[in-house]
Amino acid sequence: MFGGRLKPRIAVIGAGIAGLAACRELAGHGRVTVFEKSRGVGGRMSSRRVEPWQFDHGTQFFTARKPEFRALLAPLLDSGLVREWTGSVVYLEAAERPRKRLWFEPHYVACPGMNALCKTLATDLHVRTGIEVAPLGARGPDGWELLSSAGESLGHFDLVLSTAPSPQTLLLLENHLPIDAELRSVRYRACFALMVGFAEPWRATWIAGKARDNPIEWIAAQPTRPGREMPAALVAHASADWSDANVDRDLAQVQQELSAATGALTGLDMNRSTHMALHRWRYALVDAETAATEPFIDMSAGLAATGDWCAASRIEDAWLAGRHLAKALLAR
Ligand SMILES: Cc1cc2nc3c(=O)[nH]c(=O)nc-3n(C[C@H](O)[C@H](O)[C@H](O)COP(=O)(O)OP(=O)(O)OC[C@H]3O[C@@H](n4cnc5c(N)ncnc54)[C@H](O)[C@@H]3O)c2cc1C
Structure with a gap:
């Protein structure tokens, strides 16, 4: 019993894939509310629409290796909400012809934008978006009072x-974490995402390219992603090393340098682009060597935490982390 109530009142902070996975498990066992500071759900699985283009500027694709995650995807593949992204993936080298690179397992995207998967997971849940939760104060006799x-x-x-x-x-x-909490030592790598739109159609034969020894590490051609119809558009990700080293620089200068690097790798004339924007992901990917091994759970305090930081920066792993934490809480 929770202060005379049969079901606990549960607040989940974050409507990314981990938070929504946890919430889906907990719904029915408590009165669950999800708080998300952004305008929509999805977290790093997000898309940005700038007519006539759409940019998936965070997560690029996901793979499915575990039976539970495959079971989640099966009906979504049937309905077309999740589709396989196929085509030629290449190595890009400045001033050289792209060389082919192989993918050894299906790579999926959600349609019409990456956040569609999280929107589906959020169905029927009580999600409050546009609310940033403030650091927790002291717990009172009626539990934790959350403030925006x-x-x-x-x-x-x-x-x-x-x-x-x-x-x-x-x-x-x-103020409520033990001094040796594992999550204190987890480190994230940054990632700059450059979004570029052109008026002309996409004509190159590749769907995505990897680069080495370059500020840019990855470029994805947005019109080649299933369920998207648009003129040529690219999302280019800077490497983790470059992003970390430049994370606090003037964004206009960063954009200029990444635009030049993208032009050199693709052979596209960036002066012909009709839209260009930059997004800085300060916490993009977990530095795998620092990842925690367990979620944080303190049942007596009524606090818990998880996310890709106690798994790996993969959609499947973040989903599993959210589910795993919810099941652990229910078991207790
Ligand atoms: C550029 C980039 C490329 C990537 N590419 C891939 C890829 O190709 N394949 C792949 O599998 N993974 C990829 N990832 C990793 C993947 O996106 C993440 O591992 C996964 O989305 C993490 O999910 P999460 O729910 O743990 O965290 P998040 O998605 O970050 O969700 C956390 C949520 O908490 C919210 N929040 C934070 N503080 C507060 C607060 N105080 N109040 C309210 N809300 C708050 C945030 O707004 C966010 O929505 C990529 C990530 C990035 C950034």
Whole structure:
């Protein structure tokens, strides 16, 4: 019993794939509310629409290796919400012809945008978007009172579960985490995403390219992704090393340098682009060597946390991490 209530009041912070996976498991066992600071769900699985283009500027694709994740995807593959992204993937070298690179397993995308998977997972859940949860204060007799960063009360909860990247979870739970909590030592790598749109159709034969020894590491041709109709458009990701080294630089200068590198790799005249924007992912991918081995759970305090930081920066692993934490909480 929770203060006379049969079901606990549960707050999940973050409507990325991990938070929504946890929430789906917990719904029915408690009164669950998800708080998300962005305008929509998806977290790093997001898409940006700028007519007539659409840019998947975070997660590029996902693979499915575990039976549970395949079971989640099966009906979505049948309905076309998830589709395989096929075509020629190449190595790009400045001033050289692209060389072919092989993918050894299916690579999937959600349609019409990457966030469609999270939108589906959010169906029937109580999700409040556009609300940034403030760092937790002291727990009172009626549980945790969550406040938004604007100072609004978001209600009282018996259990608070954070699925924000570990540096953001640290901010939220700082005063309530043990000094040796594993998540304190997790490190994230940054990633700059350059989005470029052209008026002409996409004519190259490749769908995506990898580059080495270059500020740019990955380029994806957006019109080649299933369920997307648009003129030529690219998402180019800077490498983790380059992004970390330049993370606090002037964004206009970063954009200029990444645009030049993208032009040199693809042979496209960037002056002909009619749209260009840059997104900085400060917490893009977990540095695998620093990843935690377990989620954070403190049942007596009513606090828990998980996310890709205690798994790997893969959609499948983040989904499994969210589910795993929810099942562990239910088992207790
Ligand atoms: C550029 C890039 C490329 C990637 N490419 C791939 C790929 O090709 N394949 C793949 O499998 N994975 C890829 N990943 C990794 C993958 O996107 C992540 O591992 C996964 O999305 C993590 O999910 P999550 O739910 O743990 O975290 P997130 O998606 O980050 O969700 C956490 C949520 O918490 C919210 N939040 C944080 N603080 C607060 C607060 N105080 N109040 C309210 N809400 C808050 C955030 O807004 C966010 O929506 C990529 C990531 C990036 C950035």
